[in-house]
Each structure stands twice: as structure tokens, then as C-alpha cells.
Amino acid sequence: MIRSMTGFASGKGAFGPHSWTWELRSVNGKGLDLRIRVPEWLTGLEVALRGTLSKSLSRGNVTLSMRLSRDEADAExxxxxxxxxxxxxxxxxxxxxxxxxxxxxxxxxxxxxxxxxxxxxxGTDADDPGPLVAHLTSKFPELLSAFIDMRQTEGEALAGVLTSQLDQVASLTEQAAEMAAQRKDKMADALRENLARVMDNTQGADPDRVAQELALIAVKADITEEIDRLIAHVAAARDLLGQDGAVGRKLDFLMQEFNREANTLCSKAQSADLTSVGLELKAVIDQMREQVQNIE
The missing domain is CATH 1.20.5 (Single alpha-helices involved in coiled-coils or other helix-helix interfaces)
Structure with missing residues (x-):
């Protein structure tokens, strides 16, 4: 199950004369950037919380902030x-x-x-913050669990959107393959006609060399490899969406490959209909890439 890098959770509690509220939030990022704001006199708390977050999260700009207050009525x-x-x-x-x-x-x-x-x-507990630090450390997993649950919920929504977009890419790829198959015979006839025209109007030209040049033109217009790679990329993306853990970087790289094949398809199209399909592919792939930026 994929997870979004966007998430939020809050909580509150009390221990002795102390009460606190804390918030954990994150947005997308290239790596894992942790910003923890807790009272400095709670020795060891930041280190403990940072370690827990590092083990549970892989990517995102994550901010943990806590407000701590003391009930003076109950204090010595x-x-x-x-x-x-x-x-x-x-x-x-x-x-x-x-x-x-x-x-x-x-x-x-x-x-x-x-x-x-x-x-x-x-009186202050600054000389012995140990009991409070231990209590806060034991309560933090509850906040983290709620935070991860929200990121997973957001991830499920993203997976649904990406699956729908992959369906569009697969459909457009199929359309492109059908158009390429339909134009194959026409392109072969056109090449033969062009070869005959060149040979009739050119003296001293090497027939084999002319045939090679025309064959090279045909190869450059062939989009079979691009179609095959697009189909493979769709299958790979579906597989990644079904995996657990952090797959955002792999999906982001795959989006670059999608875009590369769509660009090549457009450059080889040589027809308005096929170019239109290629442009639609590029638009959908660009939308996918925007969504992938939010995946952990």
C-alpha cells in the first residue's frame, strides 16, 4: 500500500503538573527532512523522537511541534x-x-x-526531566500511528487516481498501435512509389543505396518499440502501485520514461491522428507525474 507524503495528526495529554499538545505534519520532499521543536530542558526527548520518525518514514518534509505547560496550582x-x-x-x-x-x-x-x-x-523538573521524557516517548507512537494512517489514506486516494490515469495511457497506447498498424501498408506502398520515382529520374544512382536510405526512413517512422515500451511501463507502474513501502522515487523515474516514449512517438507520428494521440499521452503522463510527486 503506497503512502502519501502529505499528512497531519495532533494529540494532547498530561503527566503530573504538566500538560501538552503536539502536532505532526508533513508535505512532499525529495528526501526525509525532520524538524522537531520541543523544550530544550527535556533532555533526550528530541533524539528519541527523531529516531522513531526516521525508522517509520522514508520521505517528506516533516515537522513535529509541541507546547508544554505546567499547572502552577499543583506545583510545589x-x-x-x-x-x-x-x-x-x-x-x-x-x-x-x-x-x-x-x-x-x-x-x-x-x-x-x-x-x-x-x-x-x-518548583521545576528541569533537574530531573527523565520521568516526563519517558512518558512523552511512550505516548508518541499513538500520534505517529494516526499520522501514518492519514498518509496511507491519502496514498489510497492517490493510487486510485494513478490507476485511472494508467488506464488512459493504456487505452491511448492501444489506439496508437492500431493507427500504426493501419498505416503500415500505406507507408510500404508510398516507399515503393518513391523508390520507383527516384530511380526513374536519377541517372547513375546506386539502387541498393537508394533502397537502404528509404528503408532507414521507414525504420525512423516505425513506433513499434515505443508502443512496446509504453505497454511495459504501464505494467511496471501497476506493479509498483500494488507494493508496500516507499515507491515514490521509482514511480518518478518511470514517469520520465513514459514521457520519453511519448515524445519519441510524436516525433515519428507523420500523421495528424497519431500526433493527436501522442499529445494526449503527454498530457496524461504530465498529470501522473504531478500526482507521483506526493508519493512517499
Whole structure:
């Protein structure tokens, strides 16, 4: 089953005082480009997530972003000793300045100091992020699974479109083969007439050399090989669409081969009808190539 390189998944969860939301999204790309945005203090999390993504995906520009928040109501409060020391130094200095001017100030109590902004702060897990990192790592496969499911769903839709386009290519190739067969006798008669005309109006020409030149013209107008290769390419593309795993690069290369045969067919057509079929082939192949750019 083929997968699209376009996908999106989101999730959320909580662990202790922490809650998070994360999003995983991707668009098409030549290779696998991973961009992971997680808090730096969650040591080891990015490495773990990058490893999991690298094992599961082959192509695409993939972005993982996470927002982490902490519920301060459930967090343990800790004294900001540096802020408290600065506040007490400021009180001592203020008291000394007041006494020097004969001003009496009311004494401040511990409650007053603790009520000052910045004296009490929520404890942090930055010193021990291990439990949170382990929990996030264990929950990530759920997000990744939803993401891959979406890419597979998109891939199934792409496979349907490509199958329909391959049917068109096969039908047009069959039309071209029928037209080539119908014109074969006419081309042979025309060559014989041209040979007779040349021999009647040319003195001293080597009949064998003239025949070789006319035969070469006939070969250059023969599209049998192009028809055979187009049929083979259709079969190869159908086979790739039925395979599992990353087949996007192989399909992209095959589209180049399709286009090459269609171009050659047009150059050899020598008839308006066959040229029209060749141009239709090129249009369908171009549409296929656009779709293939989204396949992993």
C-alpha cells in the first residue's frame, strides 16, 4: 500500500503538573527532512523522537511541534532565596536611611516579605526531566500511528487516481498501435512509389543505396518499440502501485520514461491522428507525474 507524503495528526495529554499538545505534519520532499521543536530542558526527548520518525518514514518534509505547560496550582512552591536576600538587604538599607533622618518605619514581617512578587516560585523538573521524557516517548507512537494512517489514506486516494490515469495511457497506447498498424501498408506502398520515382529520374544512382536510405526512413517512422515500451511501463507502474513501502522515487523515474516514449512517438507520428494521440499521452503522463510527486 503506497503512502502519501502529505499528512497531519495532533494529540494532547498530561503527566503530573504538566500538560501538552503536539502536532505532526508533513508535505512532499525529495528526501526525509525532520524538524522537531520541543523544550530544550527535556533532555533526550528530541533524539528519541527523531529516531522513531526516521525508522517509520522514508520521505517528506516533516515537522513535529509541541507546547508544554505546567499547572502552577499543583506545583510545589519553593523559596527564591536570591530574591529574598536582595529584599532583606534593601530593607536594612532603607531602615538605616530612615534612622539617619529621624524617621521611624514600621517593621516588616515574614508574611510581608513572602507576599512580595517573585519570592515564591513553582518548583521545576528541569533537574530531573527523565520521568516526563519517558512518558512523552511512550505516548508518541499513538500520534505517529494516526499520522501514518492519514498518509496511507491519502496514498489510497492517490493510487486510485494513478490507476485511472494508467488506464488512459493504456487505452491511448492501444489506439496508437492500431493507427500504426493501419498505416503500415500505406507507408510500404508510398516507399515503393518513391523508390520507383527516384530511380526513374536519377541517372547513375546506386539502387541498393537508394533502397537502404528509404528503408532507414521507414525504420525512423516505425513506433513499434515505443508502443512496446509504453505497454511495459504501464505494467511496471501497476506493479509498483500494488507494493508496500516507499515507491515514490521509482514511480518518478518511470514517469520520465513514459514521457520519453511519448515524445519519441510524436516525433515519428507523420500523421495528424497519431500526433493527436501522442499529445494526449503527454498530457496524461504530465498529470501522473504531478500526482507521483506526493508519493512517499
Amino acid at each position: 512552591l519553593a523559596l527564591n532565596e536570591a530574591a529574598m536576600a536582595n529584599a532583606m538587604d534593601a530593607l536594612v538599607k532603607t531602615q538605616q536611611m530612615a534612622e539617619a533622618r529621624g524617621v521611624s518605619l514600621a517593621l516588616s514581617g515574614a508574611t510581608d516579605l513572602l507576599a512580595m512578587k517573585g519570592m515564591m516560585e513553582a
